[in-house]
Amino acid sequence: MTGSEDRPSFRLAYVPGVTPDKWARIWNERLPDVPLSLTQVPAAGAEGVLLDGDADAGLVRLPVDRTRLSAIPLYTETTVVVIPKDHLVTAADEVTAEDLADEIVLHPLDDVLGWEERPPGRPALERPATTADAVELVAAGIGVLLMPLSLARLHHRKDLTYRTVTDAPQSGVALSWPEDAHTDRVEDFIGIVRGRTVNSTRGRQPDPAPAGRKPAAGKQQSGKQQSGKQQSGKQQTGGARRGGGTPRKKSGSGGARGKPRRR
Known part of the structure; x- marks a missing residue:
C-alpha cells in the first residue's frame, strides 16, 4: 500500500504558551517530504504523551523526569x-x-x-x-x-x-524526547531549534565542495605562473641592461651635437 499513509512523519507536541511556528516553517523548508504534525497538549500531560509514544518529541515546561526523558533547555520566561x-x-x-x-x-x-x-x-x-x-x-x-x-x-x-x-519563580521551556527514542528525525529537529545550518545537521550527507575551491587552487597556480613571468621579465630587463637593449648616447665630441646657440 502506498500513499500519504506510508509517508514518514514527525510528531511534535507543545504546551500552551509555546509557539513552534518558526521551527515548523524551517522544518517544512528543509524536509518537505517529511510532514510535521503539531499537537498542543496540557503542560501537566506532556511527559505522558512522550512516554506513551504519542509524539516523537515535545516542547515542554521544565522540570521533566530526566531518568526517562532527554531535554535540551531552550529559554526561561519572565x-x-x-x-x-x-x-x-x-x-x-x-x-x-x-x-x-x-x-x-x-x-x-x-x-x-x-x-x-x-x-x-x-x-x-x-x-x-x-x-x-x-x-x-x-x-x-x-x-x-x-x-x-x-x-x-x-x-x-x-x-x-x-x-x-522580579523575584517570582520562572518557567523554563525545553525540547524533550524519550531517552530510548533519539532518532535521526529528533536530531534534525534539535539542529533546527539550535540554529544549525543544513550542512551541519547530523546524519546528512555533506554538500559537495563549493565550486569556488578548485578555482582557488587554480588561482594559486596562476599566481605562480604570473610570478614566474615577473621573474622572467626581470631577467629580460637585466639582459637589456647588459647589452640586449638600445645603448645610451654619451655626451661629448663623439656624440651627436645639438643646434648651435645664437649669439
Missing part, C-alpha cells in the same frame, strides 16, 4: 502578574512578591511556576481548575494571577494588563 487595568499595581513597571502581600493571589491547579510552598499574598477560598478560569476571576475583580509571560499573552483580554514580578 513571570508576570495579571491584573485589571485600573489596579494600583499598574503604577509601577515592575513589582516584587512583597508588593502583592495584601492581594488575593489565585493559584490554579494547572499552575506551571512550581512554587515551593504557595504563591505570595492571600490565598483564595478555592483553587481555580485552570489558568483560563483564573483569568476570568481576575477580570471579575476576585484576585490577581502570576504566570509566565507567554501565557499572559495567550490569555490576553482588553480589560487586563500585566507587570513583571
